[in-house]
Amino acid sequence: MLNKFTIDDLNLTDKKILLRCDFNVPMKYNKIIDNKRIKEAIPTIEKLINSNSKLVICSHLGKPNAYDINLSLKPIAEELSNLLNKKIIFIDDSNVIGPITREKIKNIKSGEIILLENTRFRSEETKNIDEFSKELSNNFDIYINDAFGSSHRKHCSTYGVAKFIKETAIGYLIQKEINFLGKALESPSRPFVAILGGAKVSDKINVIENLLDKVDILIIGGGMAYTFFKAKGYNIGKSLLEEDKVEFARNVLEKADKKNIKLLLPIDNVVVKEFKEDANFKTTKSSEIQSDDIGVDIGEKTQKLFCDALKDAKTIILNGPMGVFEFENFSRGTFSIIKTLSELDAITIIGGGDSASAVNQFGFVNKMTHISTGGGASLEFLEGKELPGISIIKNKF
Numbered sequence: 308m309l310n311k312f313t314i315d316d317l318n319l320t321d322k323k324i325l326l327r328c329d330f331n332v333p334m335k336y337n338k339i340i341d342n343k344r345i346k347e348a349i350p351t352i353e354k355l356i357n358s359n360s361k362l363v364i365c366s367h368l369g370k371p372n373a374y375d376i377n378l379s380l381k382p383i384a385e386e387l388s389n390l391l392n393k394k395i396i397f398i399d400d401s402n403v404i405g406p407i408t409r410e411k412i413k414n415i416k417s418g419e420i421i422l423l424e425n426t427r428f429r430s431e432e433t434k435n436i437d438e439f440s441k442e443l444s445n446n447f448d449i450y451i452n453d454a455f456g457s458s459h460r461k462h463c464s465t466y467g468v469a470k471f472i473k474e475t476a477i478g479y480l481i482q483k484e485i486n487f488l489g490k491a492l493e494s495p496s497r498p499f500v501a502i503l504g505g506a507k508v509s510d511k512i513n514v515i516e517n518l519l520d521k522v523d524i525l526i527i528g529g530g531m532a533y534t535f536f537k538a539k540g541y542n543i544g545k546s547l548l549e550e551d552k553v554e555f556a557r558n559v560l561e562k563a564d565k566k567n568i569k570l571l572l573p574i575d576n577v578v579v580k581e582f583k584e585d586a587n588f589k590t591t592k593s594s595e596i597q598s599d600d601i602g603v604d605i606g607e608k609t610q611k612l613f614c615d616a617l618k619d620a621k622t623i624i625l626n627g628p629m630g631v632f633e634f635e636n637f638s639r640g641t642f643s644i645i646k647t648l649s650e651l652d653a654i655t656i657i658g659g660g661d662s663a664s665a666v667n668q669f670g671f672v673n674k675m676t677h678i679s680t681g682g683g684a685s686l687e688f689l690e691g692k693e694l695p696g697i698s699i700i701k702n703k704f
């Protein structure tokens with residue numbers, strides 16, 4: 308077998324390695340706001356450097372389709388250098404892999420690290436065009452994918468290159484994500500509870516369907532709960548509604564009932580008349596929402612109902628906030644769930660960008676078992692899909 312699945316299976320010394328990381332971090336005025344994704348890549352990078360390999364790292368940042376100085380990876384190189392306490396050779400190449408870069412890669416010494424420019428400066432990247440994949444993969448001995456947050460995309464640097472480099476593997480971050488998310492789905496310690504929230508049912512249809520076959524309790528809160536209320540025949544006023552998903556919600560309620568899965572919906576809600584941060588609010592029973600009410604958070608009775616249901620759980624996945632947590636007055640529902648998770652003796656897994664930032668905002672990052680680095684990627688994983696950037700490596704032989 309030419310290709311092994313993890314980096315521990317490979318002989319790395321003196322090998323020229325292309326490592327795909329996910330350095331797509333939030334930026335403001337060319338400054339990194341949150342370096343979590345860079346920090347999460349460190350174990351793999353250290354392993355490769357300590358193995359005395361010749362390391363070339365690539366990543367995308369944002370969604371450019373051509374050169375854009377505001378989305379250069381230069382600030383990432385500086386941050387990475389600080390975190391590793393090591394020189395990073397950053398190549399300022401608008402073509403990503405032009406002649407100068409190729410020359411530098413040709414002459415890289417063991418123990419050195421090169422960071423390439425933003426892969427999305429090349430329009431071919433997101434189209435998975437073989438020519439660019441070949442350019443990127445030229446002369447490398449090993450390709451390692453550790454960009455979990457981008458592994459649901461079939462792009463040149465996450466997928467295409469794996470076809471042209473003989474030895475391939477996944478890095479420690481992807482391994483960690485697969486271990487936590489995969490184990491929760493395949494063989495969870497029970498009771499297994501999923502809490503889904505956020506704005507849209509449509510984004511989470513496949514997740515709901517997949518989890519219905521696996522969980523003991525399914526909790527639905529946030530804006531998506533109102534489509535379920537509609538399916539139950541409640542008045543939901545001016546709350547979020549996806550009319551074309553009411554039938555789906557009805558089927559989910561029926562299916563949960565048939566399968567004996569406890570499906571919990573909010574029993575009371577914080578409602579406002581105007582959607583704004585300082586709006587007056589009150590709490591209303593789910594069956595008594597008025598025509599001009601907008602539901603923006605779960606109420607206190609619901610907080611208790613949901614938190615009680617979590618008490619004995621052994622595995623919990625949270626994906627999506629319980630309300631408009633960005634506004635302080637409507638963040639209490641999300642806060643209470645996250646605080647409860649932080650106190651439980653259970654495996655707690657946070658998926659999705661909004662839930663991760665809520666956990667961060669409330670200061671409970673170190674209290675969770677695992678916070679996934681992938682928004683879209685973790686959703687697709689929870690849908691039960693194979694992520695192309697991982698499966699191409701797994702299936703290669």
Ligand code: AMP
Nearest residue numbers: 505506507529530602603627630631661
């Ligand atoms: P998602 O990206 O689908 O996970 O949704 C996250 C967003 O859902 C956050 O920005 C929340 O403000 C929003 N959200 C949660 N609950 C509600 C609600 N009841 N009404 C409107 N937006 C909500």
